[in-house]
Amino acid sequence: MLHFLIQLSYFLAAVLFIVGLKGMSTPVTARQGIIWAGVGMLVAVFITFFHPEIHGVTNFVLIIIAIAIGGGLAWKTAQTVQMTEMPQMVALYNGMGGGSAGAIAAVYLLAAQRNLLDTGQNAIYQYMGADVAFLAVLGGLIGSVAFSGSLVAWAKLDGRMKRNSLVPQQQLVNIILFAAMVMAGIWVFMSGGVFPIFVFFALALLFGVFMAVPIGGADMPVVISLFNALTGLAVGFKGYVLGNPALIIAGTVVGAAGMLLTHLMAKAMNRPIHNVLFSGFGTTGDSGGEGPEGEMKEVGAEDAGYMLAYAESVVIVPGYGMAVAQAQHKIWELVQLLQERGVDVKFAIHPVAGRMPGHMNVLLAEAGVPYDLIFDMEEINEDFKTTDVAVVIGANDVVNPAAKNDESSPIYGMPILNVDEAENVLVIKRGRGTGFSGVENNLFFEENTRMVFGDGAKVANKMVAAVKEL
Known part of the structure; x- marks a missing residue:
């Protein structure tokens, strides 16, 4: 009866x-x-205390200590993390999931190795x-790669790592390292020693690092999604x-959803997954082409506010720079003022x-922006032709016309707003x-473009004041 209740609870947790x-x-x-997902996790953790394999005071104490440490750290970081640091936290926590899966595989493989001595078997x-055994090895491989790779992604997003290679001929070394890792996995599967297990996990962790290092910063959204999928698997x-x-x-x-999201993200950049993993797009010196012609034309924040106030339709395109400036609240205040004047305002998200x-969502x-004002790229792209003013705040590569008309550009072919x-x-x-990819943005030099230089929140505040004066 207890076994049935435990399995039923686990099934309920999975449904949640x-x-x-x-x-x-x-x-x-x-x-x-x-x-709902949190309730499911509570159910799964609670019922685990009644699992027949969890016995002895020591095991219960260790579980409680682990929950206290992990839960405490998660609560503290969730309370203090800034929105600009959210991607780093997602990458880090995703890596912890992969590391947990890898650790479980290591424990079971080591336990099986010890038991081989009693059974007289050789593999x-x-x-x-x-x-x-196959899934234990495969899960250990994927989890370990996701763990170390996610740590590199965290370090790159947090600005702690800027290198895009560790050794000469990085991609060739990666191929050799991958082959060695697979061979070590086969060695573990076919043998019963501790040394093959140690070599296998060391190579898997090392490959995760070497796999993530060459990937450029512009591809980090895709990479985070990919490592999330690997952790799920x-x-x-x-x-x-x-x-x-x-x-x-x-x-x-989670694995299936992560793979689908990875595919959609790569599709949004018009680049296959193998190109994301092996091209190093977004690395330093990746600008390509001869650069745009013309000069940037600057306008003051107050004049920009007047332009918006007298427009009939406005589309706002946010990017990472808005997150850095924490300007989303001021932007929403500006939108509300414009709506009071009868301006049709929408948000466009790449x-x-x-x-x-x-x-960006x-x-x-x-900031409290209603969901019906937020539109995806496919939904709103045709509206730009009839838009009086498009406001780009903090976005760069996703609005670069070079993706449409400059075949020499590294981002050529990427769908843009x-x-x-x-x-x-x-x-x-x-x-x-330049943007995160290091590519110069031709939009800044277009005849119909005016640059409003300054901190996003401060500029938005001046635009709000200008509209209020009218």
């Missing part, structure tokens, strides 16, 4: 995970989705069964090894704007530098 993930598919129900797969494989249906279902769902999937939701087609364009930008 799915309901939560479904809720997080749209900003309208995202908060409820997070709550781990003979003791564990070929299917379980690793968790699903561990669920099979442990005989835990909650882990199987939740891991499979799929890879920011440093992670959905970054989170920022706008935090057609901001350049608006009658007037206002670009709010701190300085004259």
Whole structure:
């Protein structure tokens, strides 16, 4: 009876995970989705205390200590993390999930190795069964790669790592390292020693680092999504090894959703996954081409506010710079003033704007922007032709016309928001530098573009004051 209740509880937890993930598919129900997923995790953790394999005071104490440490750190960081640091936190926590899956695989493989001495068998797969041993090794490989790779992604997003290679011929070394890792995995599967297990996990962790280092900063949203998918797959494989249906279902769902999101993100950049992983797009010196012609034309924040006040239609395109300036609240105040004057205002979101999937949606939701004012690229791109003023605040690569008309540009072919087609364009930008990819933005030099230089929040505040004066 106890076994049935435990399995039923794990199944219920898995259902709650799915309901939560479904809720997080749209900003309208995202908060409820997070709550449902949290309830599912509570159910899974609580019922684990009654699992027959969890026995002895020491095990219970260790579990409670782990929950206290992990829960305390998560609570503290969630309370203090800035919106600009959210991508780093997502990458870091995602890496912890992969690391957990890798650690479980290591424990089970080491336990199987010890038990081989008592059974007289020579290979781990003979003791564990070929299917379980295969998934244990594969889950350990994927989880370890996701762990170390996510740590590199965190370091790059946080500005702690700027290198794009560790050794000469980095990609060739990566191929050799990958082959060595696979061979070590086969060695573990076919043998029963501790040394092969140690070599295997060392190579897997090292490959995760070498895999992530060459990837350019502009590809980080795709990479975060990919490592998230890998973590889900690793968790699903561990669920099979442990005989835990909650882990199987939740891991499979997260893995599938992560793979789909990775595909959509890569599609939004018009680049195949292998190009993301091996091209190093977004690295230093990646500008390409001869650069745009003409000069940037500057306008003051007050004049920009007047232009918006007398417009009939306005589309605002946010980017990572808005997050850095924490300007989303002032922008929303500006939008409300414009709406009171009868201006039709919308927000346009590019799929890879920011440093992670959905970054801009989170920022706008935090400021209280209604969801019906926020439009995806496919929904709003045609509207730019009839837009009086397009306002770009903190966005760069996702509005660069070079993606459409400069075949020498590294971002050529990437779908962008057609901001350049608006009658007037206002670009709010701190300085004259290039975007995260290092590519010069041709939009800044267009005849219909005016640059508003300065901190995003301060510029938005001056625009608000200008509109209020009218």
